[in-house]
Each structure stands twice: as C-alpha cells, then as structure tokens.
Amino acid sequence: MSDNWKIETQAVQGGYQPKATEPRIPTICQSTTYKYDSADHVAKLFDLDLPDHMYTRISNPTTDEFEKKIAMMEGGVAALATSSGQAASALAILNICSAGQHVVSAGTLYGGTYSLFANTLPKLGVEVTFVDPEASAEEIKSHFRENTRCVFAETIGNPGLNVLDFEKFSAVARQMGVPLIIDNTFPTPVLCRPFEHGADIVIHSTTKYIDGHATSVGGVIIDGGRFDWTGGKFPELTEPDTSYHGLRYTEKFGPLAYIIKARVQYMRDLGTTPAPMNTFLFNHGLTTLPLRMDRHSTNTLALARYLEKHPKVSWVNYPGLESHPSYPRVQKYLPKGASGVLTFGIKGGREAGIKFMEATKVIALVVHVGDARSCVLHPASTTHRQLTEEQQIASGVTPDLIRLSVGIEHIDDLIADVEQALQAS
Numbered sequence: 001m002s003d004n005w006k007i008e009t010q011a012v013q014g015g016y017q018p019k020a021t022e023p024r025i026p027t028i029c030q031s032t033t034y035k036y037d038s039a040d041h042v043a044k045l046f047d048l049d050l051p052d053h054m055y056t057r058i059s060n061p062t063t064d065e066f067e068k069k070i071a072m073m074e075g076g077v078a079a080l081a082t083s084s085g086q087a088a089s090a091l092a093i094l095n096i097c098s099a100g101q102h103v104v105s106a107g108t109l110y111g112g113t114y115s116l117f118a119n120t121l122p123k124l125g126v127e128v129t130f131v132d133p134e135a136s137a138e139e140i141k142s143h144f145r146e147n148t149r150c151v152f153a154e155t156i157g158n159p160g161l162n163v164l165d166f167e168k169f170s171a172v173a174r175q176m177g178v179p180l181i182i183d184n185t186f187p188t189p190v191l192c193r194p195f196e197h198g199a200d201i202v203i204h205s206t207t208k209y210i211d212g213h214a215t216s217v218g219g220v221i222i223d224g225g226r227f228d229w230t231g232g233k234f235p236e237l238t239e240p241d242t243s244y245h246g247l248r249y250t251e252k253f254g255p256l257a258y259i260i261k262a263r264v265q266y267m268r269d270l271g272t273t274p275a276p277m278n279t280f281l282f283n284h285g286l287t288t289l290p291l292r293m294d295r296h297s298t299n300t301l302a303l304a305r306y307l308e309k310h311p312k313v314s315w316v317n318y319p320g321l322e323s324h325p326s327y328p329r330v331q332k333y334l335p336k337g338a339s340g341v342l343t344f345g346i347k348g349g350r351e352a353g354i355k356f357m358e359a360t361k362v363i364a365l366v367v368h369v370g371d372a373r374s375c376v377l378h379p380a381s382t383t384h385r386q387l388t389e390e391q392q393i394a395s396g397v398t399p400d401l402i403r404l405s406v407g408i409e410h411i412d413d414l415i416a417d418v419e420q421a422l423q424a425s
C-alpha cells in the first residue's frame, strides 16, 4: 500500500508503523549493541543469514527507520545512512571502485566533493576525470577507459546551479555499462527523483534540506536496485567475499547487492556511522520536507524575480527563472520547483558585496544552505578568500557574487531585508 502513496504521505507516514501501545514516533535507540540468547543466533547474524542488528556501527533501529523512509521517498530498494554527505559520496564510489580504477564525473560539483575527487581519491589510487556536463555524449564517452567504474554528477550543481541533462548522462552510463551516481542534495526527492530519469545510485548530504533546521551533519546512499552488476565488470559484487566465508553479494542479495555490500563491508571497515540522535532528527526533517521544499522554491523564485528588476543588481542566477539556460530542464526534471539557492551579482563588486552581507538582518551570514532560516554568503571575501582573483573567477566566484539560501520565512520580510541591504551597499 505505502508504495502507492504520494510523497507527502510517505514523508509523514513512511518507515515507522507502530503497533498498539508502541510509541507514536520512532524512539532514539541510543545503544551500541543488542542482546541475544544463543551462539547460533549470533553466528547467523555474522554470516549475514539473518537481517537483525549486530552492532550500531553497521545498523541501528532508529537509523533503520530513517533509511526506510528516504528509500521509499526516492523510489529505491534500500538506503544506508552515513555520518556526512562527504562519507556518502566516498563510500558510494569506493564500494565499486578500488585502486587502479577510474571515475568520470561532471566538473560542476560541491567544493568538498571536488576536493575528494581531485586530491583524496587519487591518493587511494582511484583516478577521476572531470567533464563539462554540457559536452556532447560522444565527447563524454571519449573520456571513458577500460577501467571506468561509474559516472557521477549533481542534479543541481552547487554552487553553479546548472541542472543536469539526465537523458544524456544516463544514456552514456548505460552504453558504457556503468552505474550513474547522482548527488540529489539540492532538489531532494520532493522536487526530483533521479531513479525515474535513469540514475542507479542516489546520494544526499542530509545536512541540508533533509535536516532542514541546521542541527546535524549527515548523509545517505540510496540504491535504485536496477543496475545489473553481473556483466563481468564488478567482480567485488559477483565473486566470493573472503571476509564473509566466500559469500557472493549478487547471488545472495539480488537487487540489494550493492547497498548490503556498502553496509556490511565498507561501513563495517571504515565506520562512517551516523549517531542515532542525528538519524532521528533527519527522520523528523523528512516529515515536513514536502512543505518546506515548496516554500523554499516559491520564495526563491519570487526573490529572483525581484532581484532581476533591481537597479543595483547586474545579474541573477536561478534555474527557476525563464531567462536561465537550464530552464527547459527545470520544466522537464524539476516541475515542482528549483529549490532554494540563488546567486546574484551586486553592482559595486567586492566592497558592495561585503556591505550587503553585513547589512542583512533577517538573512544571516552563515556558511550553509538548505536551512529553514535564510542565509547569505559573499564567497570572494569569505570561503574563497585564500584564492587569487583569477583562481576565484576560474572556480565561478566573481567578486560581485552573492549566494542566498532562501528560507521559509514570509517573502515580504525577505524582500524588505534584501532591499534595505542593497540600499546600504
């Protein structure tokens, strides 16, 4: 029944269904371990013959409720929560990619992901080639190698706000026989469900909209369950795992092979586990996510339209605006809204940018996005200060650029705040 629910109902009712006298909401299971009655039971757990919990590094009842709900909302088969968004992307790739292998990624990425791909994965022997997401399918395919294991991209690039051409990327991945991994942090499943557009694995930084109240850092990996791992390219899923007495993941777990391996092998060994308190809060966040994403999107569109006409503003970048090059893709992939982040250029450049950021009163100077409260950042004088002006421009940060993460306050108060800050700049 719940598979047919609309996402608003899944968000409220999904995952946890209490029986009579049980708590109305999932409780925080703050326990490292679980109690058993027999050696046989424990042996079956450790041989992966039973799905019960063995240790909170690997699974936990509170975390499980969150994983079930987010998997349902994305339309996937199962999920694995992680301690951060960074841990989710690292684990999603390492699960199928080891030293000597290769990843193709869109170059328009969140800074932390870019650094993971450009610096840290290569140190582990995994090479990443960055491609222009607007390049032709042929050009993208020309960067594939014999040892390429996956393609990675963001639905809405952070901070460039370009919307992915899913049709092109999923066709390339399919033709090259590798899975498409999508970072869906900005839209959340409320605005876009990448599995419906050919993605195989979805990850999120749950730190952003899914938490939505700036309380906890976290991430999640969701498995679409449809990629066929048995073509010969992924022996780690089809050949025996010696750490589980020669078990073969695809044989034993079928469509759950990838996500179970990520949990019982990589989460077991790397331990990037979320605290139950945090997954409890993410589960709460999911409950109101459809309402919030709607308000974030309508507020941001209204603010973008207001900024577009303002004499002190030289340009506005929001994919929900008809003038944006990604707008046709917003209509195709994000018909319910383009999420809550926009950037704009302030006349007067760097100095005006700093004055604006310091003058807002409702909107706070915070290095964050996806919070219910509006945040402002002038990257050239803050997060990107160490770079030279040329390096800043190369990374898309012009001296006049201001980023707004638009919250769910009343739009009139946000526009009034931006107006007085523009006057003060």
Ligand SMILES: *Cc1c(COP(=O)(O)O)cnc(C)c1O
Pocket (backbone or CB within 6 Å): 084, 085, 086, 087, 110, 112, 113, 154, 158, 183, 185, 186, 204, 205, 206, 207, 208, 217, 218, 219
């Ligand atoms: C923030 C972010 C991440 C990293 O997530 P953390 O939870 O900060 O580790 C990854 N991708 C995108 C798109 C993000 O915005």
